[in-house]
Amino acid sequence: MSARLRTPPLTDPDSAAFWEGCAAGVLLGQRCGDCGAWRWPPREHCPRCHAAAPVWERLAGTGRIAGLAVVHRPLDPTIADELPLAVAHIELDGTEAAIVLTSTLGTGDAGRARVGDAVAVGFLPLPDGAALPTFTLIDNPEE
Numbered sequence: 001m002s003a004r005l006r007t008p009p010l011t012d013p014d015s016a017a018f019w020e021g022c023a024a025g026v027l028l029g030q031r032c033g034d035c036g037a038w039r040w041p042p043r044e045h046c047p048r049c050h051a052a053a054p055v056w057e058r059l060a061g062t063g064r065i066a067g068l069a070v071v072h073r074p075l076d077p078t079i080a081d082e083l084p085l086a087v088a089h090i091e092l093d094g095t096e097a098a099i100v101l102t103s104t105l106g107t108g109d110a111g112r113a114r115v116g117d118a119v120a121v122g123f124l125p126l127p128d129g130a131a132l133p134t135f136t137l138i139d140n141p142e143e
């Protein structure tokens with residue numbers, strides 16, 4: 001994947017634990033420590049009960065494609081070797097569909113991925129030690 005598609009994440013105090021998990025190869029989800037509601041994006045207060053007691057839980061790292069866009073023509077020539085490129089909304093398993101990540105799919109999956117397909121997370125390492133989550137179709141043995 002080109003350097004253009006490996007932009008380091010912009011972290012803040014609310015999302016720092018998520019990105020630290022990615023760097024360690026673990027997908028984490030935030031939920032309310034009081035009412036248990038899942039929170040996405042991560043934030044200080046619960047949108048349901050307003051408690052400020054977030055907790056982080058390790059997720060299975062699997063999910064389903066809820067939405068999908070496939071880029072075939074490069075708007076930026078620096079990503080021409082990445083096409084076709086799929087960007088998907090992934091509903092993460094175990095979060096009652098409350099956590100939906102926007103992420104890329106693995107090379108080779110763009111032409112055959114469909115809404116509803118099962119995917120699993122992987123992590124793209126960045127030079128600074130961070131990592132970006134990306135997903136591949138579960139039934140794709142070459143990814």
Ligand SMILES: [Zn+2]
Nearest residue numbers: 032035046049
């Ligand atoms: Zn709550």
